[in-house]
Amino acid sequence: MHQVFPAAQAAGSVSSLHGLTGLTYQLECAGRPLLARRQPEAGQEIPGVNRQREYRLLRKLSAADLAPEPLGWQSPWLLLAWTPGENAAEMPGDSFEQQLLPLLCRLHRQPPVGAPLNLPALLWRYWQLCHPRDKSARWLRQLRRLTNRGVPCALRKAPLHLDIHRGNLLQTRQGLQLIDWEYAADGDVALELCMLQYGEVITPAGWARWLQRYASAMSLNAGVLSQQVEHWRPWVRLLIASWYQLRYQQSQDGELKILAREAWRQIEKSQ
Secondary structure, eight states: OOOTTGGGEEEEEEEEOSSSOOEEEEEEEEEEEEEEEEOOOOTTTTTTOOOHHHHEEEEEEEEEEEEETTTEETTTEEEEEOOOOEEGGGSSSHHHHHHHHHHHHHHHHOOSSSBBHHHHHHHHHHHHOOOGGGHHHHHHHHHHHHHHHHHOOOOSSSEEEEESSSEEEEEETTEEOOOOOOOOOEEEHHHHHHHHOOOOOOOOHHHHHHHHHHHHHTTTOOHHHHHHHHHHHHHHHHHHHHHHHHHHHOOHHHHHHHHHHHHHHHHHHHH
């Protein structure tokens, strides 16, 4: 990092931040907290993670006060401004859901940033990277079925974060702020909503009402939007299962193994 960003020589401290990819570091330079994110090394590729693309995307979204300011990119490091705030993990459910709605609407009203998501190619890359022992017939069958079907026609294209959960949201003076944009890309807003629902970021009991409010704020037909979310569901199931499978292979983390098994079980139940 010192070779890429000479100013980092003055860093008073460098510490790894907890996360499932383990590629993010906090450092302090001349009293200013910064964030450094490394491109995955060979053998540890994470499909969809590209720091150069992330840098370009953040330059556009930070101008709209939606994302952290990127300070520089030089392979393999991306340097970002630190976002002060408290993690949203302990926020009361009602308050969290109320504050997430306008933030997501602001993001989804932005024009595409020039980083289109190719979900079929992404899913095939997960397949290619996994060890042959982990490649089941059910996985290949589902992958071929979805590829032949093709992705749903987008209801509305916009920048998507694609990894929204409480751990990636901070409470700041300006309200909720999204962090960790490494999977972000342009795509259908209904895909993002499907991922929110699948991960129960919005409580199941409050989902229908929350989706109605989102549709109203975005001038979308709630019934059509709900159907579009359902069209994305098999894609989201396979994406989540593929992610857990590859990350378990790379990390040998027992918790990821359990999550991968559960994700595949959900796919089997849906057949």
